[in-house]
Amino acid sequence: MTSTADGSIPSLRRGQIIDSAIELIAEVGHARTSLSRIAEKAGVSKAAVLYHFTNKDELLDEVLNRVIGGLVEQVESAVHAAGTPAEAVSAYIRAMIGHLTAHPAHVRAITEALAIAELAGHQTIRADASRWKVLAELLAAGQAAGQLRDFDVKTTAVVIGGAIDGLVGQWLAEPDFDLRVAADELETLVQRAITI
Structure with missing residues (x-):
């Protein structure tokens, strides 16, 4: 319990x-x-x-609060423990993928809830700024510190978030997909793209 x-x-x-x-x-x-x-x-x-x-809708709201709250807590903890801005971005990627991998039921609950919200006419939920804002702030801080190259932080954050979603989605569809190897590849790609 x-x-x-x-x-x-x-x-x-x-x-x-x-x-x-x-x-x-x-x-x-x-x-x-x-x-x-x-x-x-x-x-x-x-x-x-x-x-x-x-009713069921109120319970679904609480389900989302639980699963998203747990994800946010783990990611924030990992990011705060990181040293440099580049390490914080890697920590973000690893924590997101790690948490979602450890809680596949949460991923399915989030996916179902987002689909229901879109069917109910809330198409903007997937484009909600909260989905990319934290990562964009990390990237902007790295640029301000002179540790990351110049790029559009919003676009880069959206691309990284989409890549994480895609990798986790592939793992859900194909359980033999090696998500740890995929996370390594994504981390390498992102570091090459953002560092000076």
Whole structure:
């Protein structure tokens, strides 16, 4: 059971329901994930699910908060531990790919949620600045310190993010795809492209 800030039974139960929803979305997809199925997987009643979440959309929002929050936390920690701006960019790539590889159910939950958002008319979610802004800021800081060459930071950040998405997507489609080797290649390509 997932630990929570206050450790209370309701908070623990809420975390258990979110974890079960993540696993179920990864296993069968969003469309086939009902509140009843989530309740069954979590070992609780549907009423218990409805006590914590008014509907499936609210639960999906919490699923996204959980999976994206965990990813952001790990990436930020890796970036802050890096020395130079170039090392921070490598740490970003490694942390993103490492976290997504370690949590394939989270990747599938994110993918499903983004697809649902696009179907609901939120096509701008994939182009959201938060998807590239942190990396662009790292790149700009490296340029300002004179450690990275001159290039358009937004374009470069979007390209790196797209490459990470592509590699993880290939790994999901082809489990034998060696994501660690692919991460090495991406890191090498990026370092050659950004360093002086």
